[in-house]
Amino acid sequence: MQQEVLCTPVQYPEYTIFFIEEGSGIFHADFGSFPFKGPVLLFATPLQTLFIADCNLPQCTALKFHSDFYCIEYHRKEVACNGLLFNNVYLDPVISLTAKEQEQFASILNDIAEETAQPSPSEIVLRSYLQLLLAKSSNIKLKAISEQTDRPQMDEQMEKFRQLLDQHYLNLHKPSDYAALLNMSADNFTRRCNKYFKKSPSQLIQERLVLEAKKQLHLTRQSIKEIAYNLKFQDEFYFSRFFKKVTKVSPQSFRDQTGISIVADLSKH
Structure with missing residues (x-):
């Protein structure tokens, strides 16, 4: 987990989640361009070409995980994030958060940071935090889809x-x-x-x-x-x-x- 601002195009070999508490910009992921305003979560799959245009961000927290650590395909029953948060060319990779949700995700990311700072971080604990983060994200995304808040009117x-x-x-x-x-x-x-x-x-x-x-x-x-x-x-x-x-x-x-x-x-x- 690290602080980043994607002002120039980059590619990461890991799955990446960006937590942006305030600020705005346009998130470019491969061919897609997605305007956003914090607080939001942005999701990216391995080796997508990513950058944020018109970025006005105080800070951006990036959480990266390799599928060797947490394979979203293998864990598809526990967390329905494959095809919802990742690996979907049709869905907007942006999740807008309420103030309460922002606090919840900040807390989870803080727990992850504290665990990784331990002399011997527990993989089991870190996977549990990551699974919780993905599960909460999936629930918010599914709700946004059902309420049609993340897309123009049904076509x-x-x-x-x-x-x-x-x-x-x-x-x-x-x-x-x-x-x-x-x-x-x-x-x-x-x-x-x-x-x-x-x-x-x-x-x-x-x-x-x-x-x-x-x-x-x-x-x-x-x-x-x-x-x-x-x-x-x-x-x-x-x-x-x-x-x-x-x-x-x-x-x-x-x-x-x-x-x-x-x-x-x-x-x-």
């Missing part, structure tokens, strides 16, 4: 696009493909997508493909060539160029920095 066409993209991202790579399926003009489709998801159709299509690539790199022991084949790229070199263009790192570098999850070996037991 059924855009929700349909989300479903179509999850079904067809391996085969359909052009915005025009999805506009046709939705019986929308390209301009109207792009405008509504930008408003609803704060990303263009092209960005979402690329991020959805990269999200699956990241999952397979992190959660399996398959080779880069096998993953490229799974994702229907013509060869591993084309896949590597695409992945690096979007993420700024190669598939092998991503795997080297994030490691292979314990989930990769669960099916063998």
Whole structure:
């Protein structure tokens, strides 16, 4: 845990949670741009390109954890944060906090800081604090989604696009493909997508493909060539160029920095 201000783009190999008690800015995570005003929590997955524009922050506390320490896929039953707080290209990675929630998270982070300062910090205690933080964050996020406070008014066409993209991202790579399926003009489709998801159709299509690539790199022991084949790229070199263009790192570098999850070996037991 450390104090940081993301005024220049950075990439971290860990899952990262930023706790901002006051101030404002625009949080950029890969293609997304998300305005915020403290107190908030911001969530980032490994090796996303992150920075805060127009930042006016007295301080920013960053809590980082590697999946070797706490694997969100492995703990998915205890804390439903995978796909909610992390690894979701559609949801806003910002959680606004009430004054009471701000106090609660400040207390948890203080407990984590005190434990890590011990001569022999307890991993069990630290995991418990982290699980509590993630569980409370998930509850707040789910409530915000149900109350529609973290997104413009429900757009059924855009929700349909989300479903179509999850079904067809391996085969359909052009915005025009999805506009046709939705019986929308390209301009109207792009405008509504930008408003609803704060990303263009092209960005979402690329991020959805990269999200699956990241999952397979992190959660399996398959080779880069096998993953490229799974994702229907013509060869591993084309896949590597695409992945690096979007993420700024190669598939092998991503795997080297994030490691292979314990989930990769669960099916063998």
